[in-house]
Amino acid sequence: MQQRKEQLPPGFRGFLVRLGRIDRRWIYLAVAVAIGVPMLAELRLPEVPEKKARATFEAIESIPEGSIVLLSFDYDPASEAELEPMANAMVHHCASKGHRIVFMALWPLGKQMADKTIDSVLKYYHPDKVEGVDYAQLGFKTGNEGVIKLLANSIDGAYTTDAAGTAISEIPLLANVRSVGDFKLVASISAGYPGAQQWVQYADSAMPEAFKLVGGTTGVQSSQLLPYFPTQMEGMLIAVKGAAEYETLVTEKYPVTESPERLGIGRERMGPQLVAHLLIIALIVLGNISMLAARGLKGGAR
Amino acid sequence: MSAPATKPNDTLLWVSLIVFGVVGLSVGKFFRPGPIAEAYVSVTTEVRTLVEEVPAANEAAAKPADGAAAEPVTGSTPPKRIWVDTDDPAIERQLKEGTLKRVPDVAQAVWDVRTPIDNAATAREQMASLENEAEKLSAPTDSTGLTKEEFDQREAARTAALKVVEEKRIVSSPRDSIGIWVGALLTLGILSFLVRDNPFYKVVESILIGVSAAYWMLVAFWSTLVPDLLAKLAPDLVRATMLPGLAQSEDPTQDFLLALIPLGLAIMLLWRLMPKGGWIAVWPLAVVIGTFAGMRLTATIEADFMAQIAAAMEPMAAFTTVPPDEAAIAAAQAAGTAPSPGREFNFGGTLAAILGLIGVVTVLIYFFFSLEHKGVVGKTARVGVWFLMITFGAAFGLTVMGRMTLLIGRFEFLFGDWLNVVK
Amino acid sequence: MLQRTIPMLILSASGLILILAYFSPVTVVWSDTVVGWFNILAGVAFVLGAGNLLAVNLEKISARRPGWAYAAITLASFGAMLVVGLGKWGAVPNPSFPDVHLAGDQDSTQSAYGWVYEYVLSPLTATMFAMLAFYVASAAFRAFRAKNIESILLLGTAFIILLAQVAAGAFLTNWIPEDRWYSFVRAEQLKEIILNVFQTSGMRAILIGIALGTAATSLRLILGIDRSALSKG
Numbered sequence: 001m002q003q004r005k006e007q008l009p010p011g012f013r014g015f016l017v018r019l020g021r022i023d024r025r026w027i028y029l030a031v032a033v034a035i036g037v038p039m040l041a042e043l044r045l046p047e048v049p050e051k052k053a054r055a056t057f058e059a060i061e062s063i064p065e066g067s068i069v070l071l072s073f074d075y076d077p078a079s080e081a082e083l084e085p086m087a088n089a090m091v092h093h094c095a096s097k098g099h100r101i102v103f104m105a106l107w108p109l110g111k112q113m114a115d116k117t118i119d120s121v122l123k124y125y126h127p128d129k130v131e132g133v134d135y136a137q138l139g140f141k142t143g144n145e146g147v148i149k150l151l152a153n154s155i156d157g158a159y160t161t162d163a164a165g166t167a168i169s170e171i172p173l174l175a176n177v178r179s180v181g182d183f184k185l186v187a188s189i190s191a192g193y194p195g196a197q198q199w200v201q202y203a204d205s206a207m208p209e210a211f212k213l214v215g216g217t218t219g220v221q222s223s224q225l226l227p228y229f230p231t232q233m234e235g236m237l238i239a240v241k242g243a244a245e246y247e248t249l250v251t252e253k254y255p256v257t258e259s260p261e262r263l264g265i266g267r268e269r270m271g272p273q274l275v276a277h278l279l280i281i282a283l284i285v286l287g288n289i290s291m292l293a294a295r296g297l298k299g300g301a302r
Numbered sequence: 303m304s305a306p307a308t309k310p311n312d313t314l315l316w317v318s319l320i321v322f323g324v325v326g327l328s329v330g331k332f333f334r335p336g337p338i339a340e341a342y343v344s345v346t347t348e349v350r351t352l353v354e355e356v357p358a359a360n361e362a363a364a365k366p367a368d369g370a371a372a373e374p375v376t377g378s379t380p381p382k383r384i385w386v387d388t389d390d391p392a393i394e395r396q397l398k399e400g401t402l403k404r405v406p407d408v409a410q411a412v413w414d415v416r417t418p419i420d421n422a423a424t425a426r427e428q429m430a431s432l433e434n435e436a437e438k439l440s441a442p443t444d445s446t447g448l449t450k451e452e453f454d455q456r457e458a459a460r461t462a463a464l465k466v467v468e469e470k471r472i473v474s475s476p477r478d479s480i481g482i483w484v485g486a487l488l489t490l491g492i493l494s495f496l497v498r499d500n501p502f503y504k505v506v507e508s509i510l511i512g513v514s515a516a517y518w519m520l521v522a523f524w525s526t527l528v529p530d531l532l533a534k535l536a537p538d539l540v541r542a543t544m545l546p547g548l549a550q551s552e553d554p555t556q557d558f559l560l561a562l563i564p565l566g567l568a569i570m571l572l573w574r575l576m577p578k579g580g581w582i583a584v585w586p587l588a589v590v591i592g593t594f595a596g597m598r599l600t601a602t603i604e605a606d607f608m609a610q611i612a613a614a615m616e617p618m619a620a621f622t623t624v625p626p627d628e629a630a631i632a633a634a635q636a637a638g639t640a641p642s643p644g645r646e647f648n649f650g651g652t653l654a655a656i657l658g659l660i661g662v663v664t665v666l667i668y669f670f671f672s673l674e675h676k677g678v679v680g681k682t683a684r685v686g687v688w689f690l691m692i693t694f695g696a697a698f699g700l701t702v703m704g705r706m707t708l709l710i711g712r713f714e715f716l717f718g719d720w721l722n723v724v725k
Numbered sequence: 726m727l728q729r730t731i732p733m734l735i736l737s738a739s740g741l742i743l744i745l746a747y748f749s750p751v752t753v754v755w756s757d758t759v760v761g762w763f764n765i766l767a768g769v770a771f772v773l774g775a776g777n778l779l780a781v782n783l784e785k786i787s788a789r790r791p792g793w794a795y796a797a798i799t800l801a802s803f804g805a806m807l808v809v810g811l812g813k814w815g816a817v818p819n820p821s822f823p824d825v826h827l828a829g830d831q832d833s834t835q836s837a838y839g840w841v842y843e844y845v846l847s848p849l850t851a852t853m854f855a856m857l858a859f860y861v862a863s864a865a866f867r868a869f870r871a872k873n874i875e876s877i878l879l880l881g882t883a884f885i886i887l888l889a890q891v892a893a894g895a896f897l898t899n900w901i902p903e904d905r906w907y908s909f910v911r912a913e914q915l916k917e918i919i920l921n922v923f924q925t926s927g928m929r930a931i932l933i934g935i936a937l938g939t940a941a942t943s944l945r946l947i948l949g950i951d952r953s954a955l956s957k958g
Contacts, residue, residue, distance in 0.1 A: 077847040078854040081711025143764025160529040167549035201601035219704025223697040227929040274891040283866040411823035481844030492852040512802030520810035522771035592736035595943035596743025606936035661926025691878040693927030699886025709858035
């Protein structure tokens with residue numbers, strides 16, 4: 001930061017130039033307001049599902065009822081806000097469709113994420129589902145893609161027991177599941193490495209025809225995954241927008257009466273999102289205007 | 303933080319923060335009065351009883367009849383003992399039939415399971431509905447028009463249902479309320495860094511580092527090192543103390559011997575912490591790097607190289623499948639087959655496919671040509687740069703969405719779980 | 726020999742076993758064994774990380790370096806977490822084995838470990854990452870300047886995506902009919918085009934580039950051409 005005094009042009013132009021050098025904490029405050037106010041006002045907007053969310057929905061719809069699916073929770077609290085809505089909707093979708101779900105995690109805190117969804121969605125909306133028969137929680141295992149690599153050959157090669165310490169051979173649900181290839185669908189709710197990309201590289205590539213692969217991804221990671229859609233990944237949910245669209249699709253087909261908000265978190269977060277996005281646009285515009293105003297000044301905008 | 307903090311500016315910032323906070327929260331509290339940081343849990347009591355299998359009577363009677371050749375059934379293998387929920391109808395039946403019997407002198411295990419209820423309003427609703435249900439179920443029922451048997455059956459079902467309802471309790475949970483306060487203060491501690499670096503932030507950061515290192519280590523210990531390493535080295539000990547559900551291995555000796563290798567490698571890796579002999583840790587590192595390289599080599603070539611090139615080469619002329627037209631239907635009827643759908647040239651799709659290929663090629667040229675970016679190569683590379691710029695622009699847009707969502711999540715925690723002014 | 730040659734051989738052997746298993750199913754058993762070790766070592770790495778943290782902070786405290794009090798806080802929280810987590814304080818008994826305390830589940834807030842996760846670790850990690858929302862806004866204001874055609878492309882795309890991802894895009898362009906040749910300027914269609922055509926091809930080229938780079942590096946490591954990875958000692 002330069003300390004030297006410089007001659008600012010008078011009037012509006014000077015104001016614009018000064019604006020460009022504003023203390024960044026004002027911007028932080030603006031972000032807080034942009035998110036806080038619409039949240040307090042409970043701004044809600046309708047969602048129109050687009051192609052990728054539809055493809056994800058269709059992938060889960062199209063496999064026969066009662067199929068065994070693998071949901072890998074490859075995220076942690078840092079990305080929970082983006083991915084939990086997808087996870088909730090997906091578990092509700094699979095359970096409503098009658099699929100049997102195997103949960104696992106490639107991230108150390110992923111098991112906690114899965115537990116949360118099991119408690120708040122699976123056990124809540126589908127209390128008739130029995131652990132071990134309708135669903136199983138394998139939990140976390142260290143090794144990143146190494147875990148997928150083992151799963152591709154055998155489940156019990158990667159997991160000795162499930163998360164509660166029951167031997168894999170004692171779990172009825174897994175009696176006929178030898179490897180990843182015996183699942184009809186694999187979904188990775190993924191926040192980065194290891195995640196959906198590794199599922200493509202190590203599981204889908206090993207047996208491209210065996211199962212459908214869908215991914216729920218964070219905004220940051222989705223760019224990296226786009227080239228895999230639609231040949232290697234049949235469905236993709238991009239950021240909270242994708243979550244909101246998917247929630248809409250799921251709750252339209254499988255509505256719930258009690259506490260529907262658990263399947264509407266994504267849509268809830270789209271309201272503050274609108275204002276935040278407008279703020280970012282405004283900031284970019286202001287930054288550029290200020291640059292134009294400062295053009296030609298000594299020590300001007302950089 | 304390099305912001306040159308001038309005093310007046312700081313004051314203004316603090317004043318705005320406080321004004322915004324106080325005004326916002328009072329407005330919020332006005333519309334949504336209610337306690338702060340309230341937490342409820344639903345409590346269920348679990349009871350487990352230790353039972354053992356009783357060999358079936360007819361089986362025991364049949365044994366001697368098989369003649370002397372049959373192996374004598376002795377008490378050499380103790381009967382299988384399991385913990386069961388005696389309220390489970392299947393178990394109840396077995397206990398009545400005598401195929402299971404309770405192990406004497408072993409006390410029942412009784413404990414509470416507390417499941418948090420994620421929002422207080424739901425919790426209160428659930429409390430009310432449970433009360434209602436209990437009231438309904440405990441009301442006396444009408445027996446007219448029923449045989450004694452039917453009535454008894456219904457009564458039994460009613461009592462069972464009532465028992466289930468009464469077992470579900472919803473109570474407020476101070477432990478979780480305190481937790482919400484702690485979480486909120488820690489959240490504010492991190493956010494305070496935005497104003498400037500300060501001791502509060504530093505304390506919170508130190509806690510984060512300590513807790514997460516320990517947490518990750520524990521997760522690795524319980525989820526991998528115990529079942530995959532310790533359980534192979536000392537299966538009986540692990541079964542007795544940590545993992546009673548561990549399956550019996552077919553060949554424990556081989557498991558043990560094979561597990562010695564990773565054990566050795568683990569010790570060598572941990573040798574890094576020693577002041578001397580750092581080279582020892584290089585051996586396990588070699589396993590890690592070698593495995594990693596081997597895994598990656600085939601995986602990326604297949605998924606990221608060949609598959610991507612194939613995807614980029616998708617048919618340049620795209621067609622859309624359209625419903626069969628009249629002529630096709632007539633022809634199909636004449637031939638007695640199903641009408642085949644028609645195809646229509648898709649201009650947009652074709653353009654997209656061509657553009658996509660141009661993108662891949664030009665960006666690759668930008669990356670790979672170690673030639674000077676001049677002439678044709680330079681021009682193509684320039685197009686590649688444009689594609690990259692669009693790529694990064696879109697990535698930025700998506701990143702904004704991602705980051706904002708994370709902040710929204712934290713605000714939901716502060717405004718919802720803690721202050722209880724939204725939802 | 727012990728320090729260089731053997732590690733090199735180990736590296737090559739484990740890499741080759743993995744590659745071999747790709748071509749011949751007979752050796753899959755070997756490769757799975759090696760990957761199993763890899764996974765265990767990945768677990769040990771967490772222990773190693775914790776050990777390193779311990780060493781660094783202990784040194785800081787004993788030497789009374791500036792900020793040693795913070796190091797003490799780190800150590801205290803580390804120690805406390807370790808004790809409750811290893812002993813499974815307050816864990817919910819395992820319904821099948823209520824008599825074995827350590828078989829219990831400590832992931833609910835009922836146990837000390839689960840409580841710390843829910844109310845300390847989870848809010849802290851989440852907030853740490855949420856801070857990026859502020860930084861991204863600040864960067865948008867300071868660094869996004871339209872100076873030449875490249876930066877205008879970057880900015881323009883970001884604008885369209887920012888608008889189209891939220892209701893603003895639909896609000897601005899919903900008056901355009903959906904089935905005309907010019908309907909691609911509708912925000913949601915424009916976004917699809919950017920994502921599916923431009924971003925996909927750009928990222929695809931990057932992926933191909935990375936794949937070649939990874940493959941080359943892996944080969945160099947396995948064939949022993951690049952030994953820098955093992956030179957630490």
